[in-house]
Amino acid sequence: MFLTRFRVNTARPGARRLLSSPQAMHATVMSSFPTLLPTDTPPPDGPRVLWRLDHTTRAEVMLYVVSPDRPDLTHLVEQAGWPAAAAADPAEPGWQSRPYGPLLDRLATGDRWAFRLTANPVHHARRKDDEPTKRTAHLTPVHQMGWLLKRQETCGFRVLEKPDAKRLLPGGTTHTKQPHHGDRYELTVRDQRARAFDKSRSTGTQGGRRAPVSLVTVTFDGRLEVTDPQLLRRALTQGIGKAKAYGCGLLTLAPLGTAG
Amino acid sequence: MSVLTLRLAGPLQSWGASARFARRTTESVPTKSGVIGMLAAAAGIERGDDDRLWPLAALRFGVRIDQPGTRVRDFQTAHHGVTGKSMPLSERFYLADAVFVAALEGDHPLLAELHAALRAPVYAPFLGRRSCPPSLPVELHLHDHGGLQDALREEPWQASPWYRKQFRGRDEVELTVLREADAHEQNAADTLRDQPLSFAAEHRRHTLRTQVTCSVPIPNPSARHLPRHDPFDALDEESA
Numbered sequence: 408m409f410l411t412r413f414r415v416n417t418a419r420p421g422a423r424r425l426l427s428s429p430q431a432m433h434a435t436v437m438s439s440f441p442t443l444l445p446t447d448t449p450p451p452d453g454p455r456v457l458w459r460l461d462h463t464t465r466a467e468v469m470l471y472v473v474s475p476d477r478p479d480l481t482h483l484v485e486q487a488g489w490p491a492a493a494a495a496d497p498a499e500p501g502w503q504s505r506p507y508g509p510l511l512d513r514l515a516t517g518d519r520w521a522f523r524l525t526a527n528p529v530h531h532a533r534r535k536d537d538e539p540t541k542r543t544a545h546l547t548p549v550h551q552m553g554w555l556l557k558r559q560e561t562c563g564f565r566v567l568e569k570p571d572a573k574r575l576l577p578g579g580t581t582h583t584k585q586p587h588h589g590d591r592y593e594l595t596v597r598d599q600r601a602r603a604f605d606k607s608r609s610t611g612t613q614g615g616r617r618a619p620v621s622l623v624t625v626t627f628d629g630r631l632e633v634t635d636p637q638l639l640r641r642a643l644t645q646g647i648g649k650a651k652a653y654g655c656g657l658l659t660l661a662p663l664g665t666a667g
Numbered sequence: 668m669s670v671l672t673l674r675l676a677g678p679l680q681s682w683g684a685s686a687r688f689a690r691r692t693t694e695s696v697p698t699k700s701g702v703i704g705m706l707a708a709a710a711g712i713e714r715g716d717d718d719r720l721w722p723l724a725a726l727r728f729g730v731r732i733d734q735p736g737t738r739v740r741d742f743q744t745a746h747h748g749v750t751g752k753s754m755p756l757s758e759r760f761y762l763a764d765a766v767f768v769a770a771l772e773g774d775h776p777l778l779a780e781l782h783a784a785l786r787a788p789v790y791a792p793f794l795g796r797r798s799c800p801p802s803l804p805v806e807l808h809l810h811d812h813g814g815l816q817d818a819l820r821e822e823p824w825q826a827s828p829w830y831r832k833q834f835r836g837r838d839e840v841e842l843t844v845l846r847e848a849d850a851h852e853q854n855a856a857d858t859l860r861d862q863p864l865s866f867a868a869e870h871r872r873h874t875l876r877t878q879v880t881c882s883v884p885i886p887n888p889s890a891r892h893l894p895r896h897d898p899f900d901a902l903d904e905e906s907a
Contacts, residue, residue, distance in 0.1 A: 410898060505902045523896045628894045659898035
């Protein structure tokens with residue numbers, strides 16, 4: 408497994424095209440693997456290519472990719488990077504790629520990490536009894552955090568609870584006796600983005616215009632404790648939740664000290 | 668020298684320095700005469716009692732704009748309460764949703780007395796006009812040492828949360844300070860006729876006062892910091 412970091416040059420038209428369409432970005436990321444044919448479908452239970460955009464500040468956007476093979480991002484540097492700077496420095500091709508295996512092997516029960524995850528929190532709802540259920544986005548931070556907390560067990564980690572001194576509510580519980588996730592756990596949710604885009608080619612047999620893909624993504628930041636290294640490795644390499652092709656589901660870890 | 672700081676916050680404020688007749692304008696910051704008048708009222712100094720007013724008027728005055736507010740115009744067509752006859756048409760200007768920190772520099776005993784008077788005022792304080800009550804307690808702190816400028820630099824930002832929200836991206840905000848000029852600054856200063864001489868009801872008198880404009884950096888308590896998160900840190904730890 409490899410972890411790759413690429414800084415997007417947001418001033419370039421190519422970058423704007425990629426940042427405005429998760430579908431275009433996905434195609435670009437997928438085409439950075441020479442051994443991967445477009446007709447290949449990933450094995451349902453194996454490692455896959457995951458990517459995420461971190462909008463740190465307005466003009467600083469980082470692309471992170473976790474992949475089974477080492478990627479070649481030359482085309483991305485040409486479209487949305489700094490090609491001249493990359494050519495001037497032979498040691499740095501314009502992106503950084505590192506083996507991810509040592510970190511994955513090192514994970515042990517009880518380790519504490521800071522994490523970041525951009526995900527597509529959804530649930531399935533029906534409005535009437537005789538209606539089929541429909542996948543529906545969670546739109547409030549309470550539900551979005553609840554979505555992650557429901558999954559932490561199967562993903563092999565536990566979001567750390569805040570010490571009482573850092574809480575604003577007694578026991579992290581509101582006056583209506585509801586748990587307040589943001590006050591109870593070391594967890595924040597931010598940067599909610601609602602996107603809708605048309606699939607550029609219609610692949611269905613009907614061939615007509617299809618409804619646009621609509622997507623709500625949020626970014627979670629927090630601290631976790633490893634409860635099951637095997638399950639966490641799976642979550643780190645296979646992603647969490649839906650819309651993994653559209654920049655969701657990539658969980659990354661960082662040492663606690665540097666996260667502040 | 669001690670400094671007494673005041674927070675002037677309210678839904679409406681009106682500070683006239685050159686308001687005459689039917690057009691009652693407001694300055695964009697509190698005037699010295701308005702603030703001194705408020706303190707004199709809190710201390711129970713009657714109108715026309717110029718001897719007791721004089722030490723208050725001699726205090727050095729400065730004000731910081733924490734939240735500038737917006738100017739609103741009231742076209743007033745009031746009628747007399749008893750006779751029903753129409754009063755002269757007048758325009759009254761107000762500052763809506765503004766917050767200021769005013770500071771007065773002077774001797775400690777007098778300022779301590781005024782600080783106590785604001786907590787138990789003889790006449791209730793108001794923000795330039797009787798119809799403009801303060802929305803929060805007016806008195807902030809009595810600083811025992813340091814000058815006017817230091818007190819205005821140390822006082823935390825008093826702006827409302829909704830206003831501070833616009834500045835979430837900044838760790839520090841630059842707030843404008845208007846204070847009385849030092850002796851060597853007289854040339855660079857503006858003048859304003861708001862130095863009170865007498866508040867006597869039959870003949871209010873004001874003289875000119877010099878004022879300089881500067882700005883102070885104030886830490887922003889609502890600054891939002893994105894947590895630094897770089898997954899490569901975990902890998903670097905590995906290789907180290």
